[in-house]
Amino acid sequence: MGTGFVPTSCQSGVTRAAPAAYTECVSDAPAQGFRSIAEAHLDDVYRYLLYVTANPSTADDLTSETFERALRRWSSFDPRRGSAQTWLCQLARGAALDHFRAEARRRRREERVAEPDRGAEHELPDEYGPVLRQALRTLSGADREVIALRIVLELDAKTAARILNISPSACTTRLNRALERLEEKVRPRLVA
Amino acid sequence: MSPDLSNALRAETPTAPDALRHRIALIASEPPTPRRVLPLRRVLMVAAPAAAAASLVAAVAVGVKAGVEHQPSREAVANELAPKAPSGGLPIPRSAVRTVAPDAFAPAVAAPARKRAQDVRTSITLLVDDTDDLSATTQRALRITRSLGGYVQTVNFGSETAEGTAALQVRIPVSRVQAAVVRFSGLGRILAQQTQITDLQQRLDELTRQIRRAGDPRIRAALRRERIELHRRAAYATLSLDLTTHEPQQQAAPPSRIDRAVNDATGVLTGELAVIAYALIVASPFLVLLAAAYAGRRAYRRYSDLRLLERA
Numbered sequence A: 001m002g003t004g005f006v007p008t009s010c011q012s013g014v015t016r017a018a019p020a021a022y023t024e025c026v027s028d029a030p031a032q033g034f035r036s037i038a039e040a041h042l043d044d045v046y047r048y049l050l051y052v053t054a055n056p057s058t059a060d061d062l063t064s065e066t067f068e069r070a071l072r073r074w075s076s077f078d079p080r081r082g083s084a085q086t087w088l089c090q091l092a093r094g095a096a097l098d099h100f101r102a103e104a105r106r107r108r109r110e111e112r113v114a115e116p117d118r119g120a121e122h123e124l125p126d127e128y129g130p131v132l133r134q135a136l137r138t139l140s141g142a143d144r145e146v147i148a149l150r151i152v153l154e155l156d157a158k159t160a161a162r163i164l165n166i167s168p169s170a171c172t173t174r175l176n177r178a179l180e181r182l183e184e185k186v187r188p189r190l191v192a
Numbered sequence B: 001m002s003p004d005l006s007n008a009l010r011a012e013t014p015t016a017p018d019a020l021r022h023r024i025a026l027i028a029s030e031p032p033t034p035r036r037v038l039p040l041r042r043v044l045m046v047a048a049p050a051a052a053a054a055s056l057v058a059a060v061a062v063g064v065k066a067g068v069e070h071q072p073s074r075e076a077v078a079n080e081l082a083p084k085a086p087s088g089g090l091p092i093p094r095s096a097v098r099t100v101a102p103d104a105f106a107p108a109v110a111a112p113a114r115k116r117a118q119d120v121r122t123s124i125t126l127l128v129d130d131t132d133d134l135s136a137t138t139q140r141a142l143r144i145t146r147s148l149g150g151y152v153q154t155v156n157f158g159s160e161t162a163e164g165t166a167a168l169q170v171r172i173p174v175s176r177v178q179a180a181v182v183r184f185s186g187l188g189r190i191l192a193q194q195t196q197i198t199d200l201q202q203r204l205d206e207l208t209r210q211i212r213r214a215g216d217p218r219i220r221a222a223l224r225r226e227r228i229e230l231h232r233r234a235a236y237a238t239l240s241l242d243l244t245t246h247e248p249q250q251q252a253a254p255p256s257r258i259d260r261a262v263n264d265a266t267g268v269l270t271g272e273l274a275v276i277a278y279a280l281i282v283a284s285p286f287l288v289l290l291a292a293a294y295a296g297r298r299a300y301r302r303y304s305d306l307r308l309l310e311r312a
Helices: A019-028 A034-053 A056-072 A084-113 A130-138 A141-152 A157-164 A168-191 B003-012 B018-029 B040-069 B074-081 B131-147 B174-185 B201-213 B217-235 B257-311
Strands: B097-099 B118-127 B151-159 B164-173 B189-199 B236-244
Touching: A034 A056, A034 A084, A034 A141, A034 B018, A056 A084, A056 B018, A084 A141, A084 A157, A084 B257, A130 A168, A130 B003, A141 A157, A141 A168, A141 B003, A141 B257, A157 A168, A168 B003, B040 B257, B118 B174, B118 B217, B131 B151, B131 B164, B131 B174, B131 B236, B164 B174, B174 B189, B174 B236, B201 B217, B217 B236
Parallel strands: B118 B236
Antiparallel strands: B097 B189, B118 B189, B151 B164, B164 B236
């Protein structure tokens, strides 16, 4: 795990291998402050944004933007209404959507006068294997988003649905379809 | 989904790079923005009970104040309980009407002035035992009238199986009206009594002066006829005697101070609720439109978000 943070609390027995326990500890003690919550959920936010944007540099920028928003809105965070992880993912989703809207506006403006710049292409980092990286590139952002929340961050359907602003059953349906598409892309390559 | 794919997704997804970690550490080292405004929900949670409590306190205050201010005086109670003037009668000068409270009912009539012409009208309501007694009492009243030198103007007698009423209007010489009231009062239990005395002397004196001044014999004759009529009115008192077998229901006791306060407070609260209901009725179409616009905007936003992510 990276460097730079010295968690002020919840250190004993908490490692990256047990993120759920760490999250529980943090969400149960909101008074521990913004710093410890940022440390605990930085990877979650980054991974989520990496899946949504499929671009590491954009995910970097949006992660920073998410935590800046979180710092500004820290006083509105109420742990009784949801965990810090859920709150940060909601903020991250808002930041990503704002980014996509701005990108769409920029492209429309450019289309009027010149050949549009395609912007940042989907360039997933090298940590992904070639099969998975190629398969994820072909999925839509909505598919990658639900996979990130349910599979990578291991959120339950209710929490993921809350972040996506849809019902839990709709969330499950969306996940199943996304996974079907992912498997369709992955299976032939694995067989080959 | 195969477990291998799940594991691969989790294992191959990278964590945040160190540069980003440092950047976030810098952001997190800043003090969080303090809360500047109260959230709407918290404001409502305080404001709604406060408004309800304020309206309740206002209602109680109004009720207590009104309860103290509306405490009726003894005179007002007596006026309320006093018999009303007969319908169609002359307007009654306040000073000329003698009202007797029910608990002090006794045969009494103001003595007419001997040297002035006056129009004396008295009404008495008496309770008798039953219809047999009603008939006998009516007969006795007629005899008393004649014995006092008076005469009967109208008699209205009616009885059913258990209940009955009789209304007599008699004229008694003014000089004997007090005796008449006393004797009539002995015929039953007095429920109500009222005496009205109107001075006629002033009009008589005026007529006398006009007759002296009048040159035309026809006008003088007309004035004389009017003066004679006034003398007749002044010579006899009109006495209305109402006999009934129906005992009037006991008047409800005036509400206590606490009852009045509670009633007034309830009235204020009802008024407040009516205002709120009225406001809601007036505002409801706009609220429905606002809610529909809000729901539509949310749905559109959700749809556009999904489209954005699908294109991403």
